[in-house]
Amino acid sequence: AQSVSQHNHHVILSEAxxxxxxxxxxxxxxxxxFWYVQYPGQHLQLLLKYFSxxxxxxxxxxxxxxxxxxxxxxxxxxxxxxxxxxxxxxxAVKAPxxxxxxxxxxxxxxxxxx
Amino acid sequence: xTEVTQTPKHLVMGxxxxxxxxxxxxxxxxxxxxxxQKAKKPPELMFVYSYEKLSINESxxxxxxxxxxxSSLLNLHLHALQPEDSALYxxxxxxxxxxxxxxxxxxGTRLTVT
Numbered sequence: 715a716q717s718v719s720q721h722n723h724h725v726i727l728s729e730a731x732x733x734x735x736x737x738x739x740x741x742x743x744x745x746x747x748f749w750y751v752q753y754p755g756q757h758l759q760l761l762l763k764y765f766s767x768x769x770x771x772x773x774x775x776x777x778x779x780x781x782x783x784x785x786x787x788x789x790x791x792x793x794x795x796x797x798x799x800x801x802x803x804x805x806a807v808k809a810p811x812x813x814x815x816x817x818x819x820x821x822x823x824x825x826x827x828x
Numbered sequence: 829x830t831e832v833t834q835t836p837k838h839l840v841m842g843x844x845x846x847x848x849x850x851x852x853x854x855x856x857x858x859x860x861x862x863x864x865q866k867a868k869k870p871p872e873l874m875f876v877y878s879y880e881k882l883s884i885n886e887s888x889x890x891x892x893x894x895x896x897x898x899s900s901l902l903n904l905h906l907h908a909l910q911p912e913d914s915a916l917y918x919x920x921x922x923x924x925x926x927x928x929x930x931x932x933x934x935x936g937t938r939l940t941v942t
Contacts, residue, residue: 746928757830758871758918758933765928804870815884816931818870 716741718807718819726825727795735790735822737779737805747788748806748816749779758804764788775799800826831855832934834919840940843909849937851902851919860902861931862894863918871918877902878924909941 721736739745749761762773769781779790788805805819832853841847851860859878863871876884877896885894891913893905902919916936923929 748930750931750933757832757935758920758931759830760930760932763928763930815873815876817873820870821868 716745716807716809716815716817718805718817720803720805720819720822722822723820724823724825726827728827729797730794731826733790733792733795733799733824735803735805735824737788737790737819738786739788739805739807740786741807741809743809746808747779747781748808749773749777749788749790750804750806750818751801752804752821753801761790761803795824795826797826797828800824830932830934832919832921832932834917834934834937836937837935838938838940840942841906841909842942843911845909846905846907848906849904849917849919849939851904851934852900853921853932854900855921855932856899856923857921857929857932858899858924859922859929860896861920861922862892862902862904863920865916865918865936867915875904906939909939911941914939914941 717740719738747764750758751761752758764771764781772778777792802821802823804821806816808816835850862874865871873886874888875894880896891908895903918936919934920931
């Protein structure tokens with residue numbers, strides 16, 4: 715069975731600081747990887763995804779993530795955060811079998827201080 | 829705004845009540861999902877419908893009964909719930925089973941069981 719762990723539960727940064735959120739997954743085969751974001755009072759939205767090819771993927775709002783297969787990791791990065799990035803971030807994994815079972819990590823709450 | 833519409837936004841029900849949650853999408857997606865999210869926890873998969881057929885039931889108690897009347901609609905019928913079932917219930921859709929399509933989430937129904 716697949717599982718996802720996110721190391722940081724709560725991160726506080728000042729505006730313009732760089733961000734890196736850790737995500738490790740556990741699954742023996744090929745996986746599809748996602749980062750979702752939930753802004754306060756809003757629905758979960760896709761930030762970026764990795765299926766194959768270039769392990770460095772770019773998403774919306776200046777976010778990117780790097781898939782490192784040897785480390786089973788898919789860390790999220792942003793060079794310079796803004797106050798509007800305050801949200802909860804979820805890493806998710808899906809094994810590309812016949813059915814869409816997406817497993818979410820426990821989430822990281824990011825608070826950006828102006 | 830999300831393209832997955834959930835009603836009602838809030839629901840309070842007693843343990844003997846019968847109620848239903850509704851979800852609708854018009855993106856032509858053929859896979860639909862119910863997730864349950866408790867406070868400060870990640871979304872947990874409950875059910876997956878693929879082409880209007882139930883494809884995954886994550887050992888959910890029978891007091892939760894899903895229904896997919898057509899490709900655009902997904903219901904969750906609730907009966908004899910327990911207070912611990914209080915949570916945010918999220919509906920999601922994706923283009924189809926398998927493949928690499930990400931989930932599109934609704935805003936959720938905040939359920940309180942008294």
